[in-house]
Amino acid sequence: MLAWLIVTAYVPVAVAGVALDKVFRTTLGQHVPTAIFFALNGIALFVTEQLRRGGTARRRAVAVAARGEEQLSAEEQSDLRITRLTMRQAVTIGAAQIIALLPGISRTGSTISAGIFKGLNHEDSARCALLHAAPVIGGAALLKLPPLLGALGNGLRGPLLAGSVAAFVAAYLAPRYLARHFEHRALIPFAICCSVVGLGSLAYFAVA
Template sequence: MSLTYLEAIVVGAFQGVTELFPVSSLGHSVLVPALVGGRWAQDLNVSAPESPYLAFIVGLHVATAAALLLFFWRDWVRIIGGFITSIRYRRVRTSAERLAWLIILATIPVGISGLLLEHLFRTVLGKPVPAAIFLIVNGFVLYLGERLRRRAETVAVPAVEESADDRLARLPMGRGVLIGSAQILALLPGISRSGVTMVAGLLRGLSHEDAARFSFLLATPVILAAGALKIPDLTGPLGQGIHGPILVGSLASFVSAYLAVRFLIRYFHTRTLTPFAIYCGLAGVASVLWLTLA
């Protein structure tokens, strides 16, 4: 397999945006090459067991996680500091300490599930038609989440102004773990990690803005760990001959992810998941029709 620079830039930019927009990056990584067809469908086959495309995807994930770390660097300084003080003084008292343990506990379920199921789901379901079907399901989940959130108990807003991290730190640990566990569904190509996590957060009483922020904070260690575990693929046989495209694609992913998270944090301050639900439904149906009838 060869990977052209054009393929690397296009797929890298799609990865950075779709990893954070609630529309499934893995689903788009499967669908975009299949819909373009020809050499793209041959070069960019994520379901092949030993495809060099996997090494490329690793680079994109690391770049996306780096963009999230850069955007939320102040939050992560507080969170890491909270973890250190919690260990040092054997306590979970401050907002930073609670948020640190909340993120750790909430990422354990998806971490274990990813190690056990990622290869199976990717090779069995990482094909265009299943990805398109799951994209439709993702749209339905987003739409249903918006409808059901009106019945969910909202988190009481205190009289004194709080930072977003302080509000998130007040989440009960069990509720936070439940929200984080929703990321397991994103192992299915077409189901969005940020989308299902946001829906879970909305149904547990978070605002759109806080649900988005918590989703991005939860996603950062998961994406980074998934990329780090497979970094040997970049230097091994799978990465041979495509280091240049990997670098260019990763840069495109980094830039697009940073711009995407900036946009979404502002967007969810006043808006909802409904437009993304409509997009997923229409894009999924159109993809199924194109792939089965064309």
């Protein structure tokens, strides 16, 4: 069931990514729009956290209900709670990744925010975002790698390899960090970081 939720939620972002790829890369992929979106990403995370604290976001119960579920690991319990989402809720959370096609918008942040508004807690929303990462990143790789392996990739393969290694290390460490972070903290540090970097970048590129 969990696999079907992930695959179904992937469909909207896949369609949008293919249809709007050129727009995201050219018109919106400039320095100033990217800086603006980065700052807006931080503001969105801040607003999400404030609304959650104010009770606007529905909270899905985190207590295990079925007999014997208390014997499951924390990851297994989280997966079980995620599978209790309806298909519509899962697709909505997955579709939030479309926003992350905009340069400067965090895929993980947008998915976590959508998960919170659909009733998941921080930990489950983060896990849901990480589970959604595999098909999205895999699909993007299938779309972008073939041209880069040809003539268009001349001079880019070294940076591409270095970036891929860095991304692999970050992807390996991120789930552990987020799991610990959301045990006692919220989205505010990420919101502040994105807002400061985005506004600073906007100021820099606006006068450059």
